[in-house]
Amino acid sequence: MITDRQLLILQAIIDDFIRNAQPIGSRSLSKKEGIAFSSATIRNEMSDLEEFGFLEKTHTSSGRIPSEKGYRYYVDHLLAPQSLKTDDRRIIRSIFADRIYELEKIVQKSAKILSELTNYTSIVLGPKVKDNKLKKIQIISLSRETAIAIIITDTGHVENKVISLPPSFDMNEIEKMANILNDRLVGVPLAELRDKIYKEVAVLLSQHIHNYGTLVTSLAETLDISNPPKLFFGGKTNMLKQPEFHDIDKVSSLLSLIEQEQGLYEIMKQNPAGIHVKIGRENNNVLLEDCSLITATYSVGQQQVGTIAILGPTRMEYSRVISLLEFFSKDMTALLTKLYQNY
Amino acid sequence: MITDRQLLILQAIIDDFIRNAQPIGSRSLSKKEGIAFSSATIRNEMSDLEEFGFLEKTHTSSGRIPSEKGYRYYVDHLLAPQSLKTDDRRIIRSIFADRIYELEKIVQKSAKILSELTNYTSIVLGPKVKDNKLKKIQIISLSRETAIAIIITDTGHVENKVISLPPSFDMNEIEKMANILNDRLVGVPLAELRDKIYKEVAVLLSQHIHNYGTLVTSLAETLDISNPPKLFFGGKTNMLKQPEFHDIDKVSSLLSLIEQEQGLYEIMKQNPAGIHVKIGRENNNVLLEDCSLITATYSVGQQQVGTIAILGPTRMEYSRVISLLEFFSKDMTALLTKLYQNY
DNA sequence: GTTAGCACTCTGTCCTCTTGAGTGCTAATA
DNA sequence: TATTAGCACTCAAGAGGACAGAGTGCTAAC
Structure with missing residues (x-):
């Protein structure tokens, strides 16, 4: 079993190494405050700690440095919960x-x-925006072929996307379209918008809007906010x-x-x-x-x-x-x- | 004056150095294709080029490398307009x-x-967005204290900003506010929005909106899109x-x-x-x-x-x-x- | 004007030597 | 029995020297 003294030494070595990035040897360690044993004793303990896998040497006659396992033990068991300055x-x-x-x-x-x-x-x-739910969607026409969709979520996240309109789209229908979208999509998580558009909105659009075919694809693809965070x-x-x-x-x-x-x-x-x-x-x-x-x-x-x-x-x-x-x-x-x- | 042969050598040196990042000496240069003179001749020419300030040495017996002045001459006079692959x-x-x-x-x-x-x-x-002119501004309420302003410019650039509303702001007045803003600000370069709000919009808001004082500051400061590109x-x-x-x-x-x-x-x-x-x-x-x-x-x-x-x-x-x-x-x-x- | 030849210079590499900080082991000590 | 002192040994890093290679500048010959 690992003794208290060994832990004390392990901790001292890791603390020192974190500070100075240099392998540390028995003699310099023995001069440290709080360490009262001779370098020879420390050598023996270090040797044990190395056998346990907590320490390593960079070459045969170098001081010791912590191994991954050493850090792991340090983090799991030796870390004093330090209070912030x-x-x-x-x-x-x-x-x-x-x-x-x-x-x-x-x-x-x-x-x-x-x-x-x-x-x-x-x-x-x-x-993560894709779990957010749609709060409101606004459509603003930009040019003959494009409009901007502004998507606002329940967490206050705002995103805007340019959607391309079918060639002969009637600008007066933008508002109609926006209403339909809001009606159907508010409360839906962003990740599901795409699906929902194909399943529910498409039908409605077909009833109220000319030329809805390409529009549906265009909407579904641009409103697909599955972009990773x-x-x-x-x-x-x-x-x-x-x-x-x-x-x-x-x-x-x-x-x-x-x-x-x-x-x-x-x-x-x-x-x-x-x-x-x-x-x-x-x-x-x-x-x-x-x-x-x-x-x-x-x-x-x-x-x-x-x-x-x-x-x-x-x-x-x-x-x-x-x-x-x-x-x-x-x-x-x-x-x-x-x-x-x-x- | 600088001779054609010197230019040829200068060009060869710079081309080589760009490729290999190594100082180049007279002997290796003399072996290059297109260079028909002996290393001794090249040494003389190099010496002249160094005197002109086009070449440098890294130490007394090293090959030459181009100086800044050398590159400058190369760029200004020697660059063969290379066609793209x-x-x-x-x-x-x-x-x-x-x-x-x-x-x-x-x-x-x-x-x-x-x-x-x-x-x-x-x-x-x-x-640069600040030269863009405002095409449209939309305001969408978000919570009791905040709303989102969506700014669209004549180049299709969209920007959204959260504006904070005065404590007792009446939500019904948002539309009124938006109308005033659009009325007064469309066509104005973004960089001038702030000014214009203080000078022209403030008066109008005071006539139509309660509690307009903090609102004006809040609008002016958030719509100030002078953020650098x-x-x-x-x-x-x-x-x-x-x-x-x-x-x-x-x-x-x-x-x-x-x-x-x-x-x-x-x-x-x-x-x-x-x-x-x-x-x-x-x-x-x-x-x-x-x-x-x-x-x-x-x-x-x-x-x-x-x-x-x-x-x-x-x-x-x-x-x-x-x-x-x-x-x-x-x-x-x-x-x-x-x-x-x-x- | 160009070139061949030679003495010289500087860098980089390889080798050796030395120092210092460390180790492991053994024997003496508390 | 656990700790410590002492000693022989190891390795890295730095200093110094030798040497090869790539270069230069200069002078004299072509």
């Missing part, structure tokens, strides 16, 4: 201080501030500041992954409520082998709407980042709930 | 092939494709592939510049029509000392609406990039003119 609280609160009504702007600003606070890369998966980033280049990423090739492929978005989206979207830590290879992605990803979710009322994550090296300040995200996610949820729940 | 044409045309009606999407896609085609970073300054990027990380940016610190500060946007925006916004090349320090920015920026503009009809740029190392394939941008800007202008001019 008032400064940090204040800065996070400032995100929500301005009266901003657009969710996207809040999300964008959050990404920026979280990356500045942590010096890592922040990724925010914006609110947007990803927002902050501090994309913060990775470059970390000593473990001073290798151009590593950093290059990592940044490509970030820029591509697709890969990260897959990772972000499957996120259960609460705070989760994925360390190194737990991310199931070669490019993220040396990274850890800490995710948190935010909600409107009880409904979880988005995910926020911090991406850093495995040698990440877990404690601080977790506290930040906890605080942030609580505040964000509170704000969103207040703003949008009663629509 | 049909492949490239096809790919650029494909941007405009889909029936996309939203300008932003076209711009975004352009940035992506141009960066893929060149392997450099592309930057597109989106259309957006910047779109493609291939932000392409810089990392260039051998001259294999230095982390250099690349890090350059990417920060790109991520900040502000600096680049300043550079992009002041752009006269046509294609322009800025080499190294001509960019007036320490971080861009080793970069060249080639910009082109695009228009709707006669009105120039945006700028597109390619950012690469000074050792850039000027000829190819210029051809690409020329072709692109012509096509883009043609498409936009067709789509939006007759609104």
Whole structure:
């Protein structure tokens, strides 16, 4: 079994490594405050910890560094729940201080501030709109061939799409069309609009509008708001500041992954409520082998709407980042709930 | 005076350096096709070219590399107008092939494709909306305290803003308000909306609407669409592939510049029509000392609406990039003119 | 005016040596 | 029996030297 002293040493090593990014040896560790045993004793304990798989060596006579398993144990058992500095609280609160009504702007600003606070890369998966329900749809004619559909959802999200009109469409019929759409589609989740248009609206349109054939397809396809939630980033280049990423090739492929978005989206979207830590290879992605990803979710009322994550090296300040995200996610949820729940 | 043979040599050196990123010496140059003189002769000519300031050495016994002045001469006088490969044409045309009606999407896609085609970073300054004229404004109530203003411009650009309503605002007055706004503001350039609201609309609102005081401020401030045009990027990380940016610190500060946007925006916004090349320090920015920026503009009809740029190392394939941008800007202008001019 | 030849220079690479920080093992100690 | 001191050993990183390769500038010959 693992002893208390071993845990003390493990914790000291990981804390030190997170700070200095350097392998740490028995002698320097023995000089640390709170460590009262000789370097020889520490060597023995380290050797045991290595056998358990919590530590690794970079070469035979180097100091030890934490292994993935070591970080995992540290995160699961050794993390002292650190309370946030008032400064940090204040800065996070400032995100929500301005009266901003657009969710996207809040999300964008959050990404920026979280990356500045942590010096890592922040990724925010914006609110899922496709679960939102249609509140109102407006159609405004633009030219002979095009009109704009403005879609407003129950959470206050607004989206506009250009729809193309059939060649000989009568402008007077726009209002009729809008009425039909509102009549039938209000309250329908955005993801189901397309279906509903084909199934219910098409019939009605055929009764009231000339030339409805191509119009139905055009409507159904443009109102199909199944576009995945947007990803927002902050501090994309913060990775470059970390000593473990001073290798151009590593950093290059990592940044490509970030820029591509697709890969990260897959990772972000499957996120259960609460705070989760994925360390190194737990991310199931070669490019993220040396990274850890800490995710948190935010909600409107009880409904979880988005995910926020911090991406850093495995040698990440877990404690601080977790506290930040906890605080942030609580505040964000509170704000969103207040703003949008009663629509 | 500079002789024809010197120009031939200068051109050969620059072409070679653009390809291989290695200083080039007299002997290897003498082996090149089209160069019929001995290495000694070339050495003499190179020495002259260096005296003129067109070439540099990295150290006393190294081969030569082009100086900024060398590139400048090359771009101004030696560039053979290269015609585009049909492949490239096809790919650029494909941007405009889909029936996309939203300008932003076209711009975004352009940035992506141009960066893929060149392997450099592309930057597109989106259309200036503030010169657009208001075509229609719609107001849709959202909650007790908020409503959405939808602003449509003569170029088909749509923007929505949340406006906050005074506490005891009567919902029935929304339509009245919208009518007043439309009546007074249609045809007004977006940049002047704010002014016009204070000067003309305020009076009218005071006559027809209770509680108009805070409403006017709220309207004026939210409808103030002086937000600068957006910047779109493609291939932000392409810089990392260039051998001259294999230095982390250099690349890090350059990417920060790109991520900040502000600096680049300043550079992009002041752009006269046509294609322009800025080499190294001509960019007036320490971080861009080793970069060249080639910009082109695009228009709707006669009105120039945006700028597109390619950012690469000074050792850039000027000829190819210029051809690409020329072709692109012509096509883009043609498409936009067709789509939006007759609104 | 052009070219051949030669002495010289600088970079990059390879090798060796040395130092310092670390380890593991063994024997002495509390 | 658990801890510590001591010692031999290992490895990385840095310094210094030797050397090959690619280049230059200059001078003299063509």
